[in-house]
Amino acid sequence: MAQTIVEAIDVWKDFEPVEVLRGVSFALAKGETLVVMGGSGSGKTVLLRLVAGLIRPDAGQIRVFDHAIERLSEEDLLLFRRRMGFVFQGAALFDSLSVYENVAYPLREHTSLGEAEIRERVVRNLSLVGLGSEVLGLRPAELSGGMKKRVGIARALSVEPEVLLFDEPTGGLDPTNAKLVGELIRELRAGVCDTAIVVTHDIELAKAVADRVAVLIAGRFATLGPVAAVLETTDTAVQAFLAGEAR
Ligand SMILES: Nc1ncnc2c1ncn2[C@@H]1O[C@H](COP(=O)(O)OP(=O)(O)OP(=O)(O)O)[C@@H](O)[C@H]1O
Ligand SMILES: [Mg+2]
Structure with a gap:
């Protein structure tokens, strides 16, 4: 079994009055790239910020490099944050x-x-x-x-860093440049940093870099699995999201 680099266990986070995350769980293994998709405002950036220890969950646990980080002091958090690269x-x-x-x-x-x-x-x-x-x-x-x-x-x-956290790395780019950034992420993975979480609503990027894809809908991962399985999902909410993004 590869080492678990990041683990989220039933993570909840609200920003009054919005319940942003309502029970998110996943484990990211060393060497893996997880792509998190979801509509604007669904909580993708909030999730990355939780993983980086920039904000704290209301409930649930975030484990990074095998340590629970949600209650650490700022000083201790820094030690973990310097092992992560946040884009x-x-x-x-x-x-x-x-x-x-x-x-x-x-x-x-x-x-x-x-x-x-x-x-x-x-x-x-x-x-x-x-x-x-x-x-x-x-x-x-x-x-x-x-x-x-x-x-x-x-x-x-x-x-x-031992893990890279990408927040919309192709956002605002034309298709050619977006493709180049996708290739760059793959190269980095084969070289300097083999583990990543990539937040995006770019389906082409997901196909290019993901081992597994999660789709965040209504505060939870509506699906989490290999790209091909997610693209062929029978979950109607995920289908609706993917159809909207494809347009
Ligand atoms: N610091 C904050 N204070 C109050 N509300 C916040 C804060 N950060 C995020 N939110 C709210 O949490 C929700 C999720 O925001 P988030 O930035 O994670 O969305 P996103 O999925 O990254 O969207 P986008 O695709 O547009 O980047 C939004 O309703 C946002 O207004
Ligand atoms: Mg965002």
């Missing part, structure tokens, strides 16, 4: 910082590396996502949408 929805780069400083940011936060090592890692991580050192001095406003996503991924790779 935020819409890249969420710091507009006033250069690409170099954006990618270096987690290294300055979480490590005591010297400038030479930081530079080496920044350049290496940018090259892993297909960007050369000519972008180092650029600001986010000077990048295309696809480049911003790549910089966001490079930043998440800085800490050499």
